[in-house]
Amino acid sequence: MNEIRRKLLKTTMGLGALLTTIGAGLLIPQRALAAYMAEAFATKDVSTALIAALGSDSHTPSDAIKLKAPDIAENGAVVPVTVSSTLPNVESIAIIASANQFPLTSTYRLSSMSVVFISTRIKMGESAKVLAVVKSDGKLYSATKEVKVIIGGCGG
Amino acid sequence: MASIKIRAKSKDGVTTVKTLMSHPMETGLRKDESGKLIPAHHITEVTAEYNGNVVMSANWSGAISNNPYLSFKFKGGASGEKVKITWVDNKGEGDSLEVAIK
Numbered sequence: 001m002n003e004i005r006r007k008l009l010k011t012t013m014g015l016g017a018l019l020t021t022i023g024a025g026l027l028i029p030q031r032a033l034a035a036y037m038a039e040a041f042a043t044k045d046v047s048t049a050l051i052a053a054l055g056s057d058s059h060t061p062s063d064a065i066k067l068k069a070p071d072i073a074e075n076g077a078v079v080p081v082t083v084s085s086t087l088p089n090v091e092s093i094a095i096i097a098s099a100n101q102f103p104l105t106s107t108y109r110l111s112s113m114s115v116v117f118i119s120t121r122i123k124m125g126e127s128a129k130v131l132a133v134v135k136s137d138g139k140l141y142s143a144t145k146e147v148k149v150i151i152g153g154c155g156g
Numbered sequence: 157m158a159s160i161k162i163r164a165k166s167k168d169g170v171t172t173v174k175t176l177m178s179h180p181m182e183t184g185l186r187k188d189e190s191g192k193l194i195p196a197h198h199i200t201e202v203t204a205e206y207n208g209n210v211v212m213s214a215n216w217s218g219a220i221s222n223n224p225y226l227s228f229k230f231k232g233g234a235s236g237e238k239v240k241i242t243w244v245d246n247k248g249e250g251d252s253l254e255v256a257i258k
Contacts, residue, residue, distance in 0.1 A: 037200070037215045040215075041215075041217040053215075077221055077222075078221045079221075080225075082227075097219060100219055101185060102217060102219065104217060104219075105216075105217055105219035105220060106214055106215060106216045106217065106219070106220055107214065107215045108212060108213070108214045108215075108228075109212070109213045109214075109215075110211075110212055111209070111210060111211050111212065111230070113206070113209070113211050113230045113231050113232060114211060114212055114228070114229070114230050114231075115170055115228075115229035115230060115231060117227070117228060117229045118212075118214075118226075118227070118228055119225075119226070119227040119228075120220060120221075120224065120225060120226050120227070121220065121221035121224065121225050122219055122220060122221060123183070123218075123219045123220070123221055124219075153221075
């Protein structure tokens, strides 16, 4: 009886330790990555967000970026935004709603296989310029689109 | 509980992936009826893999609409090959789904 109990205890403890190890191993890199991006997402300033997310805040307007967003968004909680570009060697894309309390909505890291195309839906607190910044060959290029929001979508 | 829907279609050497995730995407700025802030709960990372290689990854704030939609494209991909989407949120929860390209 005792023998079985001891064995059971040993096995359970071993399993516990193993799970803890796996858990720690999986969680650390995720936390590190989240912490890194948290800085870019937690700022109220577009320049600071761009520096944290893409390494610089100086960007050149480019006709090679197509930013599709509605002229008027009736509901700021769902604003469809599509970014595409013919620029070469695109590493990353950032989508910014400039008047949001926290302007950086999202960033995308592309690969050598990617076609430069991202489509999603963002929330906008009020009418503002949507800014798409594309990092191509290490430089930043941008496109903007004014979106008029009828009902803000960030709640308050 | 499947929280992800994926449609991947290959045409003229380019695969277009459209995906929908079900998630509340709380910003952490909204208040409930009693005036208390609703804690942030949103997807922070989305990863897309094709044949085991990451083709696109996204970092999101709570400013992505709830039940997020995301579409992207990559070169290559043939009918029957696999595309996998994984998401993780700020509470460490996540989900993942693999589908065949059409």
